[in-house]
Amino acid sequence: MHSILVIEDSPLLLKIMAHLFNQHKEWQPVFCASYQEAELLLETSASLFFAAFVDLHLPDAPNGETIDLVMEYHLPCIVLTGSYNERRRDELLMKGVVDYILKENYRSYEYAFRLLQRLERNAYVKILIAEDSEATRKYIRTILTPQCYQIIDVSSGNQALEVLKSQPDIDLIIIDHSMPGLTGVDLVKILRQKMYYNEIVIIGLSADVRGSLSAMFIKHGADDFLRKPFYPEELTCRIMSTLERRDLVRALRKAAQFDSLTGLNNRRNFYDEGIKLFQEAGRNKRQLSVAMMDLDFFKKINDNFGHATGDAVLVIFAKALIAYFPTALIGRLGGEEFAMIIDEPLEAIIHMLENLREHCAEVKYALEAPPLSFSAGVYQNHTGSLELFLQEADKYLYQAKHSGRGKTCSILSLCI
Numbered sequence: 525m526h527s528i529l530v531i532e533d534s535p536l537l538l539k540i541m542a543h544l545f546n547q548h549k550e551w552q553p554v555f556c557a558s559y560q561e562a563e564l565l566l567e568t569s570a571s572l573f574f575a576a577f578v579d580l581h582l583p584d585a586p587n588g589e590t591i592d593l594v595m596e597y598h599l600p601c602i603v604l605t606g607s608y609n610e611r612r613r614d615e616l617l618m619k620g621v622v623d624y625i626l627k628e629n630y631r632s633y634e635y636a637f638r639l640l641q642r643l644e645r646n647a648y649v650k651i652l653i654a655e656d657s658e659a660t661r662k663y664i665r666t667i668l669t670p671q672c673y674q675i676i677d678v679s680s681g682n683q684a685l686e687v688l689k690s691q692p693d694i695d696l697i698i699i700d701h702s703m704p705g706l707t708g709v710d711l712v713k714i715l716r717q718k719m720y721y722n723e724i725v726i727i728g729l730s731a732d733v734r735g736s737l738s739a740m741f742i743k744h745g746a747d748d749f750l751r752k753p754f755y756p757e758e759l760t761c762r763i764m765s766t767l768e769r770r771d772l773v774r775a776l777r778k779a780a781q782f783d784s785l786t787g788l789n790n791r792r793n794f795y796d797e798g799i800k801l802f803q804e805a806g807r808n809k810r811q812l813s814v815a816m817m818d819l820d821f822f823k824k825i826n827d828n829f830g831h832a833t834g835d836a837v838l839v840i841f842a843k844a845l846i847a848y849f850p851t852a853l854i855g856r857l858g859g860e861e862f863a864m865i866i867d868e869p870l871e872a873i874i875h876m877l878e879n880l881r882e883h884c885a886e887v888k889y890a891l892e893a894p895p896l897s898f899s900a901g902v903y904q905n906h907t908g909s910l911e912l913f914l915q916e917a918d919k920y921l922y923q924a925k926h927s928g929r930g931k932t933c934s935i936l937s938l939c940i
């Protein structure tokens with residue numbers, strides 16, 4: 525849990541804040557009503573705070589002195605102000621505050637909380653700036669530092685490629701067009717050959733007045749474009765919206781590919797990835813196996829211990845599968861049926877399934893519950909499609925069910 529310092533003297537606003545903090549239990553507010561109180565608190569406990577909400581005008585600090593105080597301790601500072609004008613906005617941004625919020629209505633304060641959430645996330649976001657002008661790099665850093673991003677900067681396209689090679693977890697790259705060596709658009713072309721849209725966000729940058737350049741950036745795969753000179757908020761807003769779009773695409777992809785309960789590949793993704801494995805194995809003359817596993821009497825677990833326990837058992841089993849078969853492609857085909865594709869000798873697979881069976885029997889998933897048991901069918905061959913392997917494994921699984929459950933049947937004749 526993070527502590528948030530709130531320096532504010534208005535009883536009404538404090539009431540609203542307290543209400544909102546009540547809905548966001550992940551943050552613990554510490555309230556101060558004056559500059560003096562805040563000064564004393566920060567002197568001893570500044571390191572305890574993640575960020576601060578600061579009233580611009582306090583009776584003992586009428587000219588925004590509290591902001592300077594908070595900034596001295598390098599705390600991300602969100603300013604609450606009753607009035608707005610351009611000059612004040614510029615002053616606040618120059619001081620390096622995260623943002624300023626007009627004390628208008630409940631929505632404004634909700635926005636302040638969204639900012640806090642964003643700051644938390646930003647700490648994990650890596651931004652690379654590829655720009656040959658030192659002044660512009662510095663300007664961008666000045667804008668982005670209060671937003672808590674991790675920032676790296678380089679002065680050429682080739683240096684950017686080097687950084688991306690050593691740090692593939694970069695989330696967003698800001699690319700200037702006119703740099704020595706590779707141009708910005710060239711760099712975008714190279715990056716998009718290797719990295720998909722959900723892997724890295726690209727924002728083009730140029731002082732060029734030609735509209736065609738922004739189009740070139742975007743046609744070659746940039747997510748957005750900014751013309752220099754730009755306002756600080758133009759940059760922060762574009763970064764925020766492009767990252768949010770990327771996160772949304774990632775979330776959609778995840779929802780389409782993985783089972784939401786167990787996190788395993790869903791049926792569709794298991795087939796898609798499995799077909800690729802079979803093609804690769806065909807090229808490399810490798811022999812794959814397919815195993816199908818089905819929990820025994822799972823309906824009784826639901827009926828006797830409730831659906832929630834049934835769900836928990838599915839999760840336990842999925843985790844055990846991953847632990848016992850770390851190199852396999854594993855999927856939940858539906859209900860209590862699982863499958864995996866694995867590149868191991870058949871005897872070894874059967875042995876590992878026996879170990880898994882022993883482990884499952886020991887799992888305590890509910891009071892006075894019968895041991896967790898599963899049946900399995902395994903098929904291995906030199907040739908054949910994934911579809912055929914699944915059909916054959918399913919036949920052995922059926923055999924395992926009908927020979928008493930809690931067994932593995934395979935091409936090795938006997939069920940064990």
Ligand SMILES: Nc1nc2c(ncn2[C@@H]2O[C@H](COP(=O)(O)OP(=O)(O)OP(=O)(O)O)[C@@H](O)[C@H]2O)c(=O)[nH]1
Binds near residue numbers: 820824833834858
């Ligand atoms: N809790 C829970 N139950 C599920 C889920 N998906 C399917 N089921 C239940 O799983 C049960 C499967 O029952 P059956 O097909 O009769 O299989 P079984 O009871 O394991 O019997 P055998 O396979 O013959 O040993 C059904 O009651 C489904 O409602 C799920 O995501 N969560």
